[in-house]
Amino acid sequence: xxxxxxxxxxxxxxxxxxxxxxxxxxxxxxxxxxxxxxxxxxxxxxxxxxxxxxxxxxxxxxxxxxxxxxxxxxxxxxxxxxxxxxxxxxxxxxxxxxxxxxxxxxxxxxxx
Amino acid sequence: xxxxxxxxxxxxxxxxxxxxxxxxxxxxxxxxxxxxxxxxxxxxxxxxxxxxxxxxxxxxxxxxxxxxxxxxxxxxxxxxxxxxxxxxxxxxxxxxxxxxxxxxxxxxxxx
Numbered sequence: 001x002x003x004x005x006x007x008x009x010x011x012x013x014x015x016x017x018x019x020x021x022x023x024x025x026x027x028x029x030x031x032x033x034x035x036x037x038x039x040x041x042x043x044x045x046x047x048x049x050x051x052x053x054x055x056x057x058x059x060x061x062x063x064x065x066x067x068x069x070x071x072x073x074x075x076x077x078x079x080x081x082x083x084x085x086x087x088x089x090x091x092x093x094x095x096x097x098x099x100x101x102x103x104x105x106x107x108x109x110x111x112x
Numbered sequence: 113x114x115x116x117x118x119x120x121x122x123x124x125x126x127x128x129x130x131x132x133x134x135x136x137x138x139x140x141x142x143x144x145x146x147x148x149x150x151x152x153x154x155x156x157x158x159x160x161x162x163x164x165x166x167x168x169x170x171x172x173x174x175x176x177x178x179x180x181x182x183x184x185x186x187x188x189x190x191x192x193x194x195x196x197x198x199x200x201x202x203x204x205x206x207x208x209x210x211x212x213x214x215x216x217x218x219x220x221x222x223x
Contacts, residue, residue: 105154
């Protein structure tokens with residue numbers, strides 16, 4: 001069976017500090033991977049998606065970046081966090097049918 | 113512009129009662145529609161997924177319907193339980209596998 005992990009679960013960071021969130025998937029190979037952000041009381045916003053190692057597509061301009069150093073690892077980063085980066089960050093992988101996404105447990109980021 | 117609108121934004125019901133959540137979409141070309149349940153502070157979990165040819169799908173006490181002609185979907189919850197308290201998100205995918213997310217309906221089930 002497939003599993004998806006995200007860490008850390010919660011994070012409090014000061015403005016201007018760097019960020020690194022990690023997502024790993026087990027039990028599947030060459031998955032499409034996604035990063036979403038959910039602001040408090042809002043819907044999900046797609047940030048990045050990746051169809052393979054080193055292949056990253058960005059949906060919205062921002063001070064965040066993503067990388068995929070390994071097949072089942074997806075990393076969300078920032079060099080300098082902004083207050084507006086606070087939110088709930090979700091990683092998802094896409095199932096074999098091509099239209100089913102499975103979400104990770106999420107990381108709650110608070111920028112102070 | 114692709115949009116997914118959900119109603120109501122929030123809902124409070126008593127335990128044991130039924131409820132229906134609505135989702136209207138303007139996504140083209142339509143490929144699939146899925147309903148997710150998201151507990152507070154957790155990632156969304158898939159409840160149902162329907163393609164163009166399916167007009168109803170059940171998952172336990174959850175039943176989703178799809179009317180592709182009117183571009184409407186509903187999620188019916190039968191005999192609600194306290195554990196049903198969560199946000200329910202409607203997500204519509206197009207043929208290019210682009211997903212459009214609704215804002216969600218926040219359901220609270222009270223004893």
